[in-house]
Amino acid sequence: MPIWEPDKECMSRDELQQFQLERLQATLNRVYRNVSFYRRRFKECDFHPENDLTELKDLQRLPFTTSLDVSDSYPYDMFAVPLREVVRVHSSSGTMTNPRVVGYTRQDLRTWSSLVARILSAGGVTQDDVIQVAFAYGLMTGGLGIHYGAERIGASVLPTSVGRTERQVKIMQDFRSTVLVSTPSYALVIADKLDEMKVDPKRLSLRYCICAGEPWTEDMRREIEERLYVKVTDNYGISEVMGPGVAGECLEQNGMHIQEDQFHAEIIDPGTGRILEPGEEGELVITTLTKEAFPVIRYRTGDLCRILTEPCPCGRTFHRIGRILRRCDDVVVIKGINIIPERIGDILEQIKGERPVYQLVAVRDGHKDQLEIRVEVTEQFFYDKMREQRTLVDGMRTKVANFIGITPRIKLVEKGSLVRQDGVVRLFVDCRNPVR
Amino acid sequence: MLKVKSVHTYYGNIHALKGVSLHVRPGETVALIGANGAGKSTIVNTICGQIKPLKGRIEFQGQPIEGLAPEEIVRRGIALVPEGRQIFATLTVESNLEMGGFVHRNNHRQVREDMTRMYDRFPILRQRSRQLAGTLSGGEQQMLAISRALMSRPQLLVLDEPSMGLAPLIVREIFSIIEELRREGRTILLIEQNARAALQIADRGYVLETGKVVLQGEGNTLLEHREVQRAYLGKGAGQIVDA
Numbered sequence: 001m002p003i004w005e006p007d008k009e010c011m012s013r014d015e016l017q018q019f020q021l022e023r024l025q026a027t028l029n030r031v032y033r034n035v036s037f038y039r040r041r042f043k044e045c046d047f048h049p050e051n052d053l054t055e056l057k058d059l060q061r062l063p064f065t066t067s068l069d070v071s072d073s074y075p076y077d078m079f080a081v082p083l084r085e086v087v088r089v090h091s092s093s094g095t096m097t098n099p100r101v102v103g104y105t106r107q108d109l110r111t112w113s114s115l116v117a118r119i120l121s122a123g124g125v126t127q128d129d130v131i132q133v134a135f136a137y138g139l140m141t142g143g144l145g146i147h148y149g150a151e152r153i154g155a156s157v158l159p160t161s162v163g164r165t166e167r168q169v170k171i172m173q174d175f176r177s178t179v180l181v182s183t184p185s186y187a188l189v190i191a192d193k194l195d196e197m198k199v200d201p202k203r204l205s206l207r208y209c210i211c212a213g214e215p216w217t218e219d220m221r222r223e224i225e226e227r228l229y230v231k232v233t234d235n236y237g238i239s240e241v242m243g244p245g246v247a248g249e250c251l252e253q254n255g256m257h258i259q260e261d262q263f264h265a266e267i268i269d270p271g272t273g274r275i276l277e278p279g280e281e282g283e284l285v286i287t288t289l290t291k292e293a294f295p296v297i298r299y300r301t302g303d304l305c306r307i308l309t310e311p312c313p314c315g316r317t318f319h320r321i322g323r324i325l326r327r328c329d330d331v332v333v334i335k336g337i338n339i340i341p342e343r344i345g346d347i348l349e350q351i352k353g354e355r356p357v358y359q360l361v362a363v364r365d366g367h368k369d370q371l372e373i374r375v376e377v378t379e380q381f382f383y384d385k386m387r388e389q390r391t392l393v394d395g396m397r398t399k400v401a402n403f404i405g406i407t408p409r410i411k412l413v414e415k416g417s418l419v420r421q422d423g424v425v426r427l428f429v430d431c432r433n434p435v436r
Numbered sequence: 437m438l439k440v441k442s443v444h445t446y447y448g449n450i451h452a453l454k455g456v457s458l459h460v461r462p463g464e465t466v467a468l469i470g471a472n473g474a475g476k477s478t479i480v481n482t483i484c485g486q487i488k489p490l491k492g493r494i495e496f497q498g499q500p501i502e503g504l505a506p507e508e509i510v511r512r513g514i515a516l517v518p519e520g521r522q523i524f525a526t527l528t529v530e531s532n533l534e535m536g537g538f539v540h541r542n543n544h545r546q547v548r549e550d551m552t553r554m555y556d557r558f559p560i561l562r563q564r565s566r567q568l569a570g571t572l573s574g575g576e577q578q579m580l581a582i583s584r585a586l587m588s589r590p591q592l593l594v595l596d597e598p599s600m601g602l603a604p605l606i607v608r609e610i611f612s613i614i615e616e617l618r619r620e621g622r623t624i625l626l627i628e629q630n631a632r633a634a635l636q637i638a639d640r641g642y643v644l645e646t647g648k649v650v651l652q653g654e655g656n657t658l659l660e661h662r663e664v665q666r667a668y669l670g671k672g673a674g675q676i677v678d679a
Contacts, residue, residue: 015461018439022457022642022652025442029648050454050648054442054491085662107653107661290653 001251001314004121004153005114008261009316016317019261021056023289028053031295034080037073038297041065059264059287060275064298067100067331070240074098079293081105086293091139092239092338102141102239103293109148111290112242115259116149119248122257122314123233124208125179127154132175134168134182134190135213135336137161141243142213142336146181149245155179162186165193176205183336184216184224184232188367191227206230212237212244213336214369215324221253234323238301240294241286247321255308255320262289265321266298267307270328278309283328284321302329332428334362334371335406341427344373347403351395354378359418359425364432371408373400376415437462437623438483438514438592443492443502445475445482452478453489454647460592465614465624467634467655469668470644476627477519479644480596483625484516485509497591511539515590519597519627521581525570529561532569532580536587547587554583575606582613593617594625599633611637631668635659643668 003009011019028049031038041063042049052058070078075098079086085105092100104112125131131150137143143161150157158175160168162182168190171177180187187209194201209230211221221232236256237244246263247256258265263286267276270283284301288294304327308320332339341360349355357376362369375396383389393410401407418425438460445453453475460466470476481487483494485506494502496512504512515536524532533554537547555562558579564572569580578598585593595614599607607630615637618624628634635641638655643664651658658664 015459018441018457018459021441022459022649025455025457026649026652029650033650051444053455105662107657110657 001124002121002126003314003316004118006315009118009257009318011261011317013317016260017056020264020289023261024056024059024264024287025049025053027287027289027291027295028297030292031080031297035078035295037069037078056264059298060266062298064268064273064285064300065296066300067240067302067329070100070296071098075101076103078296079103080295081293088144090141090144090239090243100240105292108292108294111262112145112245113148113152115242115245115262116145117152118149118259119235119245119257120146120149120153120155120179120210122248122250122316123179123210123235124231124251125150125153125155125210129153129155129178129207130158130176130205131155131179131181132158132160132168132172132177134160134162134180134186135244140336141237141239145237145243145245146210150181165189166197169193169197169199172204172206173199178205179208179210180206180228180230181210183213184211184220185214185335185364185367185369187211187224187228187232188220191224192367194227201228204228208233210235214333215326218323236303236321236324238286238303240296240299241288241301242291246286249320250312250314250316252312252314254312255322257312257316257318257320258307260318262291263287264289265307265319267305268300270300270304278307278319281306281325284324302327302331304328330428332360332362332430334369337404337406339371339404343403344400345427347399348373348375348396351392351399357415357418357425358427360428362428362430362432369432371406372411373408374411374413374418376418377412378415437464437497438625439493439495440479440483441493441495443479443482443489443494445478445487445489447478447487452647453482455492456644456647456649458642458649458652460623460625462623463621464639465618465626465637467631467638467641468625468627468644469629469631469634469641469658469664471667472629473646474644475647476629476644477596478647480516480519480594480627483509484514484594507539510588510590513589513591515585515588515593517578517581517585517593517595517598519600521574521577523569523572523577523580523584525568527569528566529569529572529580530565532584533561533587536584539588550587550589554586558583573606574602575609578602578606578610579613582617592623592625594627596627597629598626599628599630607633631664632659635664 032049086103087106088104090102133146135142209232212235224232233249235248237246247258249256266285267282268285276282284303286299287297304325305321359374361372396410440458442455443453482489485504488503533551540546598610611633626634635655635658641655641658642649643651
């Protein structure tokens with residue numbers, strides 16, 4: 001498979017380090033000058049980029065940036081350029097009190113497109129492909145991110161976005177889509193729909209499937225490959241860092257190459273912040289090296305994985321990250337939406353003025369992920385009349401749906417029936433296939 | 437080929453370079469742009485051994501060269517076309533070229549051959565070979581300075597402000613000479629105040645500001661960059677007024 005930018009993706013590690021150092025210096029000089037948040041942080045630890053950054057590892061002196069920091073600078077406080085130079089704004093799916101808002105300059109968009117072009121090429125896409133982008137378009141980075149990269153390659157792009165599965169299948173048949181981009185669970189939903197509609201997947205033109213957006217497993221990959229007759233690659237993106245295109249798997253299917261000329265990656269112990277060795281499992285921390293509008297320094301992604309440094313047979317010299325194992329904070333990812341269980345309690349509390357005892361459960365029905373909210377019944381949440389009871393449940397469902405963007409299933413359960421650990425109910429239980 | 441890593445240079449008390457890193461790959465033309473006093477010439481002088489950096493490393497073809505004497509650095513393969521040309525005005529054109537071939541002085545034949553090559557490249561210099569260099573026009577002097585640098589058969593050619601003090605028409609000619617050198621596959625580090633012309637012919641560029649690199653990227657990318665346009669190309673200011 002052709003490599004999109006061989007001079008970058010295959011450069012020697014030595015040269016790469018020089019690139020990273022130069023770009024890191026420029027980035028730190030710029031954030032120190034332009035972003036008050038970073039200037040304050042740097043001063044607090046007495047770090048002056050011009051004097052204190054001699055080698056890449058000097059970066060380790062700087063504090064981490066968290067998703068909360070980004071939330072707190074809502075909407076534009078962490079931008080490093082005036083808004084006049086920002087040509088695109090995206091916002092994370094986060095359900096924090098404030099969403100995390102990110103911006104892009106014209107140059108950022110160019111970089112982003114070529115990064116996505118790289119991962120799509122790595123996953124088999126060429127200009128001859130018809131690519132069906134079944135990621136959500138809109139404020140989230142998934143849809144438009146992939147879209148621009150696919151256009152950069154010169155593929156024919158079908159921006160179908162998510163949902164309306166029957167129509168997706170029809171388009172896939174009639175437009176002869178050769179590549180599907182979707183979450184892994186949605187790829188399987190499409191496979192189910194094909195069965196239901198009695199469409200023979202062998203008669204489709206599909207060749208490749210590019211998956212991302214949620215934690216998934218090797219078993220799911222195999223299932224998608226067997227049922228859709230495609231080769232499936234994994235890729236990784238996060239809005240605060242860029243969106244899709246941060247790392248992507250090649251057809252070797254053995255981990256996602258991090259675009260190291262653009263991002264510096266570290267793996268840390270999420271508890272202590274200690275930097276871990278390659279191969280050790282920990283939280284992925286990313287520093288952007290060229291981003292202009294929204295650079296991040298040592299951003300804690302909350303995603304657990306390991307860095308693989310063994311050379312890859314594909315010829316790319318960028319190190320890889322293994323599959324994202326899970327989240328290390330309390331963020332729950334369902335259908336590509338990040339949910340903080342605590343916030344759901346805030347919403348439920350608004351309904352009756354009392355915080356109920358509740359638990360979020362992620363379940364997988366067939367291939368569809370579902371969010372179930374179990375609420376323990378109390379006087380406040382109990383009615384003799386069925387109708388009133390229904391209204392309450394409906395109210396909860398709509399309210400939560402409006403807030404997080406997906407409709408949960410609400411289940412009222414008997415008081416005291418939720419499993420307690422040391423007297424406390426675990427706010428989140430994952431009943432989907434365990435990863436690994 | 438050339439790697440500069442976190443170099444700090446002082447002029448007395450003035451901290452002129454504050455952790456500058458840059459590199460040039462074989463066959464590449466890299467532009468270094470920035471306003472007066474940004475530290476462009478300090479980098480040149482540091483690379484070429486006229487000033488010693490206080491901190492940081494400079495590697496040329498894998499070998500550290502920081503702290504070496506200027507003539508040793510020339511011997512290693514870096515040739516400088518200095519700012520203001522600095523030709524030997526009281527010597528003839530031919531003697532200037534001979535001086536350029538100084539490191540090869542024991543190989544007389546090679547020096548003669550190279551000189552013929554320079555005359556073929558710039559026929560005007562052949563016509564003026566017996567003339568004192570000081571009597572040449574600005575553009576001719578620049579051609580002589582470039583030829584003199586090439587006489588050492590450098591691996592890396594460093595051009596410090598080649599367009600300075602020249603008429604616009606001559607500037608265009610000088611840049612087309614640099615362009616030609618680039619096409620021949622030479623490795624060039626080009627220091628320029630004329631950001632537009634430099635970035636147009638460069639593969640990559642660095643923007644220097646008060647001794648620090650604040651932007652880097654491919655030549656045409658930088659050329660379109662809003663900050664570069666506003667600060668160095670005089671574009672963008674009008675848009676603010678219009679808005």
